[in-house]
Amino acid sequence: MKMRVKLFGTLRQRFPDYRHQQGMEVEIPDGATAKDLLSLLRISESNGAVVATEGRILKSDDRIQGRAHVNVLQAMHGG
Amino acid sequence: MKIIRVNMNKKTIRTEDVPQDYAGLGGRGLTSIMINAEVPPKCDPLGPENKLIFAPGSLSGTSLPNTSRISIGAKSPLTGTIKESNAGGTVAAALGRLGITAVIIEGQAPEGDFSFLRIDEKGDASLIPAQEYKGIQTYPLVEKILESYGKRTSVLCIGPAGESRLTAASIQSSDLDGRPCRAAGRGGLGAVMGAKGLKALIVDQRGKNADPIADPQAFKEAVKAITEIIKTNPMNAEVMPKVGTAGLVAPVNSMGAFPSYNARKGVLDGWEEISGERLAEIIQERGGNPTHTGCSQCIIHCSNVFVDKEGKYVTSALEYETIWSMGGMTGIADLDTIARLDNLCDNIGVDTMSTGVAVAVSMDAGYKEFGDSAAAIEMVEEIGKGSEFGKILGNGPAAVGKHFNHQRVPVVKGQSIAAYDPRGMLGNGVTFATSPMGADHTAGNVVGKYLEQKLDPLNPEGQVETSRELQITNAAADCTGLCFMAYEGLNTPEARKALLKAINAKSGTQPMLEDFLELGIRVLKAEREFNRKAGFTNEDDRLPRFFYEEPLPPHNTVFTISDEKLDSIFDF
Numbered sequence: 001m002k003m004r005v006k007l008f009g010t011l012r013q014r015f016p017d018y019r020h021q022q023g024m025e026v027e028i029p030d031g032a033t034a035k036d037l038l039s040l041l042r043i044s045e046s047n048g049a050v051v052a053t054e055g056r057i058l059k060s061d062d063r064i065q066g067r068a069h070v071n072v073l074q075a076m077h078g079g
Numbered sequence: 080m081k082i083i084r085v086n087m088n089k090k091t092i093r094t095e096d097v098p099q100d101y102a103g104l105g106g107r108g109l110t111s112i113m114i115n116a117e118v119p120p121k122c123d124p125l126g127p128e129n130k131l132i133f134a135p136g137s138l139s140g141t142s143l144p145n146t147s148r149i150s151i152g153a154k155s156p157l158t159g160t161i162k163e164s165n166a167g168g169t170v171a172a173a174l175g176r177l178g179i180t181a182v183i184i185e186g187q188a189p190e191g192d193f194s195f196l197r198i199d200e201k202g203d204a205s206l207i208p209a210q211e212y213k214g215i216q217t218y219p220l221v222e223k224i225l226e227s228y229g230k231r232t233s234v235l236c237i238g239p240a241g242e243s244r245l246t247a248a249s250i251q252s253s254d255l256d257g258r259p260c261r262a263a264g265r266g267g268l269g270a271v272m273g274a275k276g277l278k279a280l281i282v283d284q285r286g287k288n289a290d291p292i293a294d295p296q297a298f299k300e301a302v303k304a305i306t307e308i309i310k311t312n313p314m315n316a317e318v319m320p321k322v323g324t325a326g327l328v329a330p331v332n333s334m335g336a337f338p339s340y341n342a343r344k345g346v347l348d349g350w351e352e353i354s355g356e357r358l359a360e361i362i363q364e365r366g367g368n369p370t371h372t373g374c375s376q377c378i379i380h381c382s383n384v385f386v387d388k389e390g391k392y393v394t395s396a397l398e399y400e401t402i403w404s405m406g407g408m409t410g411i412a413d414l415d416t417i418a419r420l421d422n423l424c425d426n427i428g429v430d431t432m433s434t435g436v437a438v439a440v441s442m443d444a445g446y447k448e449f450g451d452s453a454a455a456i457e458m459v460e461e462i463g464k465g466s467e468f469g470k471i472l473g474n475g476p477a478a479v480g481k482h483f484n485h486q487r488v489p490v491v492k493g494q495s496i497a498a499y500d501p502r503g504m505l506g507n508g509v510t511f512a513t514s515p516m517g518a519d520h521t522a523g524n525v526v527g528k529y530l531e532q533k534l535d536p537l538n539p540e541g542q543v544e545t546s547r548e549l550q551i552t553n554a555a556a557d558c559t560g561l562c563f564m565a566y567e568g569l570n571t572p573e574a575r576k577a578l579l580k581a582i583n584a585k586s587g588t589q590p591m592l593e594d595f596l597e598l599g600i601r602v603l604k605a606e607r608e609f610n611r612k613a614g615f616t617n618e619d620d621r622l623p624r625f626f627y628e629e630p631l632p633p634h635n636t637v638f639t640i641s642d643e644k645l646d647s648i649f650d651f
Contacts, residue, residue, distance in 0.1 A: 008329040008356055010321045020356070047313045050530060055335035055345070055633045057532060071333045076314045077527030077567040078327040078399055078498075078520075 002027050003067060009074030011043060023069075031065060034058040041072070048075035080180050080290050083204050085196055087275045088127065088186040092204050097180050103586055105137030107163040107557035108602045109181055110152025114161055115605040120612035124156035124267075125244055125274040127187035133174070133235065133280060134182075136560015140175015140289050143302050143581055144309060145565035147171045147374040149235070149252065150557060154613070155266035156274075157246040157433070157475055158492040158517040161609040162266035163557065165521075168252035170233035170282050171560050172375035177202040177286035188276025193242070197228070200283040209278045214239055216426040216463070217251045217259040224281055225257050234259060236279035238428025240462055241269030245473030246493075247433035248273065251425055254373040254382070260395045261373060264430035265494065265519060267475070293587025301581035305569065308577065309378055312568035319381040319564055320370045324399035325355030327498070330530055335633045336503025338496065339407045341436075341443035342489050345503045345631045349412035353402050358383070358414055366390045379564050385418045394422040400520070403498035404435025409442060410449030420459055427463040433475040434459060436495035440476045444483035487625050492517035492615070499526055501622055501638045502631040504536045508638050509546040513620045513648045515606035521563065523549035537636055543644050550648075555599030600651055607649060617646045 006023040007015070018024055028037060034051040043049045051058045053070040064070060082101075084093045100116065101109055110132045122128035131153045138146040149171040155162035174182070179202060188194065195207040212220055217238045224234050234253040241248040248269030251259035292298045309315050318326050328350060331337045335345035351357060359369040365386045373382035373396055382396035397418055405420045406412060424431045438455050441447065447454035461469030471482045476495050480488035489496045494517030501508025506525030514522035523546045529536045534545055556566040559582070569578050575592060583589055590598075610619075626638040 008354070009318050009326055012356070020351075047317075048531070050532065052330070052333035055333070057330075057334060057530065059532060071329065073330045073333060073530070074313070074318050074326070075527065075530035076318055076326055076330070077563070078324055078524060 001030070001065065003064070004069045005037070005041070006069070006071050008071060011049065011072055011074065014043070028064065031063060033061050033063055035060040037064055037070070038072070043072065049073070050075055081178060082180055083182045083198070085182065085184050085204065085206065086186040087184060087188040087194070087277065090206050092206065094204070103137070103588065105139070105180065105558050106134055106148065106150040106560055107152070107165065107554060108598060109134040109558070110150050110163050111161055111602050112605045113181070113183070114152050114154065115609040118154055120154070120609050121614065122154060124154045124159070124271060129154050129271060131184040131268065131271045131275055131277070132181055134180065135171035135174040137558055138581065138585060139171040139560035141292065141298070141585060144306055144376050144378040145374070145562045146560040147376050148557070148560045148562055149174070149263070151250055151263045151268050153268055153271045155268065155517070156244070156270045157267035158494050159613060160492055160515055160517060160615060161606045162268060162516055164263035164265040164268050165557060166250070166252040166261045166263040167374035167562060168233065168254050168261040169284060169375045170235055170252055170280070173233040173282040173284040173286065175560070176284070176289045177282070178288040178290045182280065184275050184277055187274060192276050193278040194276060195279045195281055196277060197281040198283060200285040202286060202288055212278055213242065217428055218426050220279065221253055221257060221259045224279060228281060228283070230257060231284040233282045233284055234279055237269045237272045238426060239465065240428045240473050241273035243465060243470065243473070244270040244273050245429065245462070245470060246270050246478070247430045247437065247473055247475040249428050249430045251428055254395065255375065258395060260425050262425065262430065264432060266516065269428050292585050294584040298581060298584035301577050301584055304577040305574070305581065306378065308574045309565055309568050315379045315564055315568045319379050322355030322359050323381045323383050323396065325358045325397065325402055327399045327526065328354040328402060329356065331499060331526065334503060334529065334536060336500045336536065337403065337407050337498065338489065338500040340410050340449050341408055341439040341487060342500055342631070345500050345633060347407045347410070347412060352412045353406045353414055353417065355399070358397060361414060362386065371395060374562065381564055385414070387415070393418045394425065397421055400498050401431040401435070404432045405455070407498065408435050408439035409455050411452050411455060413452055416452040416455065419456060423456070423459045423463065427459070429462055429473055432497060433495050434462070434472065436476040436489060437472050437479045440479045440485060440488055441472070441483065443487055444485035446483065489623060490518060491622060492619055494518050499524070500631055501626050502636050503634060504529060505539055505638065505640055506534065506536070506542040506546050508622055508626065509542050509640055509645065509648065510550065512622050512645055513546070514550065515603065515610050521553065523553055525549065527567065537634060539639050542640060543648050547648050550603060551596055551599035553599070554602040555595050558598060558602065603649065620645055
């Protein structure tokens with residue numbers, strides 16, 4: 001299925017064609033998890049990247065199927 | 080290791096060695112323990128019995144990076160509690176290089192009489208009449224001070240709000256470019272400085288009398304290790320220099336915990352327009368500086384310089400908490416307006432957080448519409464003019480709530496919450512409720528734990544314990560002069576070992592990690608003891624009712640931590 005992904009922090013720098021207003025469309029396999037999405041985008045979890053949708057930060061193994069839109073964020077302390 | 084005591088009514092200055100009771104202390108540890116010992120808890124915060132204490136961190140002025148926080152302490156006129164508010168800039172390092180552990184302002188000058196306190200490059204202090212600078216705003220004031228004393232001068236000063244003793248008044252701190260754009264904003268300490276009759280503390284940066292380092296080789300090794308850790312930490316090496324603290328706008332909105340429209344919603348409509356990413360883009364497009372160095376010894380560069388469409392300076396640095404208070408709480412999703420408001424506050428000398436929330440409370444009460452940029456600017460300008468409404472606004476959100484007889488005022492012990500709604504981030508609510516400082520995110524901010532998925536922000540389980548742990552470690556860190564970002568980057572066992580090595584090498588003592596945490600507990604105990612003697616009880620460690628009763632969209636949850644759990648937090 002296809003989903004729209006928006007990148008925050010410095011993550012967008014890794015994708016030269018990325019346009020934030022539109023975000024990027026990503027094709028994910030059935031049953032994909034937050035971890036799978038990051039892996040597909042070649043973003044390492046060890047850099048503090050997390051996936052958020054519908055007001056929640058997803059755990060690595062949470063499925064993202066059925067979500068039309070997610071934000072990929074970088075963990076930080078604040079602020 | 081010397082303390083300078085200044086009596087403002089007698090105009091006398093006394094220099095003394097650090098008494099044994101305060102040995103080894105710096106920053107918040109020194110200000111809080113000293114206030115608890117020397118200030119009558121029930122005194123008038125704006126009277127002669129209160130003391131205003133400036134204390135660099137115990138590591139400030141050394142070669143250790145990011146150790147330029149100055150702690151300023153007093154009994155707060157905003158909260159009535161003990162208060163420590165710390166700021167970046169250059170003054171902590173300047174005092175450290177002069178071997179000055181603290182500057183204590185005592186007594187009170189006659190009404191309307193203002194002085195500068197200047198400390199020269201030898202560490203000698205003198206009071207200088209400053210009547211001609213009365214009423215002047217902080218930017219032109221610092222410009223004139225630097226003209227008189229040279230560019231290598233650090234300044235802590237007040238604006239008209241502090242002179243008028245408004246209880247949201249800040250103390251502004253000059254940055255590396257000589258701009259008074261860093262602030263000890265919280266607790267109304269600018270009003271205490273104004274009540275003392277001190278317009279500015281001026282410190283020569285060229286001092287060469289720093290306290291000796293007991294083990295220079297070990298210290299050098301620790302500095303090398305810590306520098307490497309900070310430089311390779313993803314947050315400090317990558318995110319902070321690019322988007323600064325404003326990088327939190329996206330995560331906190333994504334978690335539905337960004338208090339918006341005076342905490343009626345947890346997500347601001349159009350929040351992406353005021354995000355850290357958008358901020359960096361705008362600054363870059365206009366030729367400002369998104370990766371600015373604001374503080375001495377800084378290797379993180381989280382600061383920025385915001386310019387207008389013509390490339391002209393507007394403000395520095397636009398930070399997350401200000402973007403929230405002036406943008407989220409007021410419903411103004413426009414960085415140009417927020418930057419203008421930030422500069423107005425810095426110039427007038429008021430806390431951007433308390434002021435933004437005060438504007439939001441007035442909007443919530445129906446005085447103006449949410450999202451009205453022109454109205455917000457006009458309101459803040461009123462503070463500078465000293466009008467009747469400006470004085471109410473400059474006394475913070477509780478004063479505004481009282482004026483409009485409006486109950487939805489997000490304060491604890493009179494001080495506004497910060498940019499994390501207690502209903503969407505329960506642990507931050509615990510910190511706001513129980514911190515001896517009144518609602519204060521720097522006392523124990525849990526947001527990082529949520530983002531690292533170590534804790535669920537909406538599950539009551541573990542929130543009190545996490546807030547306690549953070550309040551203890553932050554109290555200890557606030558003694559060192561380290562900035563919050565650097566300290567957070569040092570949160571691995573290896574990094575903590577390097578930090579302890581630096582502390583031990585500097586002081587010649589051998590504290591262990593447990594002793595470092597024990598210091599945090601000692602500081603909190605002193606602060607709580609002062610507050611108890613001032614008349615505060617557990618009943619004051621509560622959030623306003625609406626956080627318990629009014630569900631916050633999008634999660635539609637309320638604050639669910641029981642009073643008993645809150646009261647157990649400091650069972651030590």
